[in-house]
Amino acid sequence: MKKRAQFYMFATLVLLGLVFAIVSNRSSIKTGKVSNTQNYLNNYKYEATIVIDNAIYHEKNISAELKNFTEYFIDYAEEKGVGLGVMYLYSYNDQIFIGNYLEENATISDLGITLQPEHEYQTDFDDSVPITVGQDSYTFTFSSQREVELKTLVIQNE
Secondary structure (H helix, E strand, C coil): CHHHHHHHHHHHHHHHHHHHHHHHHHHCCCCCCCCHHHHHHHHHHHHHHHHHHHHHHCCCCHHHHHHHHHHHHHHHHHHCCCCEEEEEEEEECCEEEEEEECCCCEEECCCCEEECCCEEEEEECCCEEEEEECCEEEEEECCCCCCEEEEEEEEECC
């Protein structure tokens, strides 16, 4: 009987060791880290879509509402210690609306128009809008099938 009790005690210790090893490894599994800028980009896209939807529903000026939200969003990020610049493009009623809230000029390549910071521009609908900011070029593609579509560029300021 004494050997049997020793066996059960040993088996219990082994099982407890296995359970501890499994539980401690589970809590240390690491997921891919999302950058702070990516978090702000995702949040901006989500919230800006709501702002646009509300402006349409309440028949308000979408550009004015999105401008106010963007300025508030950038100020909020700065309060949190993250300097961000935002450029948004949205299509609505066969028009493309562009707002530049980056720290530098943005050039709408096809039109040769330079959009200064904190300025907006409106143009006729086009499936793609190529924009150059500094040395970087971006092409924003829109679907003619959607009534409203939002594209964003969020850059962390240095």
